[in-house]
Amino acid sequence: MASPRQRLACFLCTGLIMTLALPAFAGEQAFPFARDLMLDVAPMRGSKRVPIIEIAENGAATIQLWCASTRGQVSVDQDSITIVADQAPPTQCEPERQTRDDSLLAALAQVTGWRLMSSSSWARRNCASA
Numbered sequence: 001m002a003s004p005r006q007r008l009a010c011f012l013c014t015g016l017i018m019t020l021a022l023p024a025f026a027g028e029q030a031f032p033f034a035r036d037l038m039l040d041v042a043p044m045r046g047s048k049r050v051p052i053i054e055i056a057e058n059g060a061a062t063i064q065l066w067c068a069s070t071r072g073q074v075s076v077d078q079d080s081i082t083i084v085a086d087q088a089p090p091t092q093c094e095p096e097r098q099t100r101d102d103s104l105l106a107a108l109a110q111v112t113g114w115r116l117m118s119s120s121s122w123a124r125r126n127c128a129s130a
Contacts (some may be wrong), residue, residue, distance in 0.1 A: 031055070031076045031081075031114065031116075032116065033055055033056060033057045033076075034054065034055075034056055034057065035054065036052050036053075036054055037052065037053050037054065037055070038050055038051070038052045039051040039052070039104075044066060044096070044097065044100070047066075047097075049064070049066065049067075050066075051063070051064060051065050051066060051104055052064045053083075053108075055074045055076070059073050059074045059075060059076070060072075060073065060074075061073065061074045061083065061085070063085055063105075063108070065088060065100070065101040065104055065105070066093075066097045066100040066101050066104065067091050067093035067094075067097035067098060067100075067101050068088040068089060068090075068091045068093070068098075068101050069088070070085055070086045070087070070088040070089065070105075071085075071086050072084055072085035072086055072108075076114070079113055079114065079115060080112060080113050080114075081111055081112070081113060081114045082111075082112070083108045083109060083111050084109070085105050085108055085109065088101055088102075088105060
């Protein structure tokens with residue numbers, strides 16, 4: 001039978017190995033196709049809507065902006081991504097929402113990489129804030 005000190009050492013070694021191994025496993029996870037990828041922000045005043053993008057395995061994307069919705073095409077590699085969105089159709093929204101739509105579409109065009117942060121969220125990197 002192992003002594004309490006040996007069990008503690010084994011526990012600490014296991015924890016250290018898991019801490020070092022988890023980032024490697026996370027990097028090997030597949031892109032979350034066919035899931036709603038929601039921008040992690042609060043809704044704008046007077047609305048419950050936040051931007052969401054859904055990307056099918058064939059690269060077809062549905063993009064819901066602050067006001068308008070559009071489609072696009074996405075190319076995903078191991079840790080890189082390219083998003084080409086169609087022009088959003090004209091809508092009758094407040095100027096602030098239209099400006100945010102334009103800014104978000106411009107930011108999506110600048111995205112170059114992705115990484116899975118947890119089972120329910122994702123993050124853009126190498127891009128301007130939207």
